[in-house]
Amino acid sequence: MGSSNRIDGWKAIGGHFGRDRTTVMRWAQQRGLPVRRLPGGKTGTVYALRDELDRWAANQTNLNEEVPDGLTETQALPVATPERSFWARNWRRLAVVGLMGLAIAFAAGTILMSRVASPAQTPALPSDPAVSALYLEARDAWAQRTPASLTRAISLLTTITRKDPGFAPAWAGLADAYLLSREFGITPDAEAFPKAKAAAETALQRNPELGAAHRALGFIAYWWQDDPQTAGRFFRKALTLSPRDAQTHFWYGNILSDNGQHVAGLRELNTARLIEPGSVAIQTDLAWAQWSAGEDAEARQALSQLMQVRADFPVVHDCTSLIKLADGDYVGYVQDLGEFARLRGDPELIRHATALRDDLKTGADAVQRRLMQYALAEIAAKTRRTHVWPVFLASVAQNRQQVVNLLKAAETRGEKWGEAGLTARIARLWMDDGEIAASLRRLKAAPVE
Template sequence: MGHESPAILERLNGWKAIAAYFGRDRTTVMRWARERNLPVRRIPGGKQGSIFALKHELALWAMHDDEVALSTTPTVGAEPADRGVTDPVRSPSPGARKQRYWAWVIAALLAIALAGLFVLITKQRLEHDRLSKGPHAEIPALALPGNPAAARDYIAARDRWARRTPQDLKAAITLFEGVIRREPTFAPAFAGLADAWLISREYDEVNEPTAYRHARYVAERALRLDSKLPAAHRALGFIDHWWNGKTPSALAHFRRALELNDADAQTHFWYANVLADTGDDTAAQREYDKARLLDPGSIVIEVEQACSQWQAGRDQLAITQLRALARRSPDDATIYNCLAWAEISRGNIRGYAQMLSKRAHLRGEKQLLQASAALDASVRRDPSQAIHVLVAEGRREIASGARRFRDTPAFFASAMGDRAALVQLMTEAVSLHEQWYSMPVTRRIAARWKGDSEVERLLAALVPKPPANANSG
């Protein structure tokens, strides 16, 4: 069914508005309705039906009634003077009537043409948006494999992934792999498997190199199968920022994912994390809020948003919110990781060790437990020397391939005032052409060593220009 343009169907409600349209009084247009068939309509109901008219009908009526309507110029919104029932209709000269007649004809034709153009442009824009977003644009999360068994396992895999326990993540990976065996061209299963590997770094014992290697492989497979799959772009954005150090590429992937599907909480959430780490606090908070609106009650998102307060320099607010979250969700290891960073940024390595210990015991990861125990022992012996244990652990991670950049151990050294360790780590990073995109880290190093020419020179070589997030403001 066709639809009339809103511009053509603009409605005037009541005698007063109709009179204002013609620049006349109410009694005159009421007389025109009685005597000259002025096209007014009545809405049934009550003792007196409500009166309204459509502008395009009034214009057409006016064009065919020289003696009446063309004697005035319609005025929208003007309040006419009340001239009384006996006010005569002014009768212009024949030449003036002819000029006004053709003016009305041209105006009416222009209105119809513009309305048609508006409808055409709107339809073309909607069609362009639909085509540009691809087959997964509207509700990509609802896509299912054609095989009933694969569809059942795919739903189960997503459920297990969302629970985020080590056992559930292992089960999710197995289920996603089973779906892929049954439906090797179903791209969302590859993207789901990528997400499961990425989350396993945080909630299971999978090490960083293994998780990122598997995640990248299957995310790229997903993108080859469907270049417009938002979840594939999201996974690659996550990998590019947090592992590859290719933040501009990461931001481009996230923006593309949101262009394809702006209603995905996970995409807004992970994008917010990257924005917070690159120092774009305004955009990050906006994305966190969107994620929470799309996924109400998510403790995972709430924790990371609280952590982002520390990243933006609002340390006390972050600590207050994180402690409140710890009381509500005492088994969430991420809370203690965020609190650990907040503590060491204040030079409190004892507080850092306490939070690290809680996180390690909740995770149950062997290497993390060993690192925590070594730090605890060092703090008990001599807190002033405990920073060397942290720096040594960072170097061990780099040597084993579990860490790719030196910004974290450098930040720890900076926070604890160990300039020698800081300069050594920064010098190594510059020689290896590292780029440190984490603004919460580099800003605090810069503030701590302001006026130190050597640290400032090294930092200038390590910190790239701010990426164009295109989301601030």
């Protein structure tokens, strides 16, 4: 869930920093701003990667200093290598030193470059222009977040890892693509998580300092391995390495919110939104986090606005369906679930939603029975990992005995729950019931941070 990492053209690159095109052209020539040509593009066709620009900016000082005017786009385009960055930063000093000083400076530069070119440093793009073009296409496909685009991203990234197996970002991107593919019904969890884990671990073998790979392993630790504390460590490492990576703030905010650490979760999600204010995915999950935190009015308003501008985004309907069910609105739930299933393109979910729509002709009790049967069947098949959902269903139906029985089954299995949005509603519905409240406390997962 996020937008493209690529920025095209001098004007857009300037906009990333809140500056004009001339300023970033100056930075490219004199400060080594990592700007590149599109493979096969014309002279003035350039692009940059957001995370690379942010890493560069974090190491700069006094970006407001004045430099001479008169640069052209061709002159401004650097060769984005350690050598280019070194000479661009030190040209004034080198111009006034004598031959001995130049020799010393050159030696220092050689030492510096040998450190920068260590195995932990991965280039932003593959060295082969054709493979670079495939990688950029793959990242754009991943950012579109549709079943078709994610399938395309996985195919492209798999090809890139074969053509350039040493390029760590392609392996991290493949992990990301597999993780999103499960959310869109393309790949089942049992297949997606192991493949994503293998890809992320391969990325770290190629570059142990690649933040995106740590992020993917944090996501896996939380959502697959039920280990929130390990997940937190991975995410914090990722943010140390890439402090302005919107996707990392986004996914970290998700797990914090799911874990019930609402202040921290909203902090991270709002940070992600500041970095990528146009991301519908971030805005949607921020609204869900608000609902989970009890900020009902704000969440409903945000989702309503998103529905008006991006009714084609599946996750919006997923969120609204659950909120309606929490209100006891079975009709609204079935309608929104059906739209979510259609947009997601998941045949099994479409069949389930269709059956629920037929049940509405009989009444809400028939819908409730089917939902419970389906949820328990998923637990038996191990495609649903905890009893949170059936306990939520039983709570909405006000079936206390069923709630108690399901909670006991969850404790017997040693489950530890996140799902803070649903568990908060369960707790609210049984706020005066000491037995249920105690069970919910015992099932609470360890904190992420």
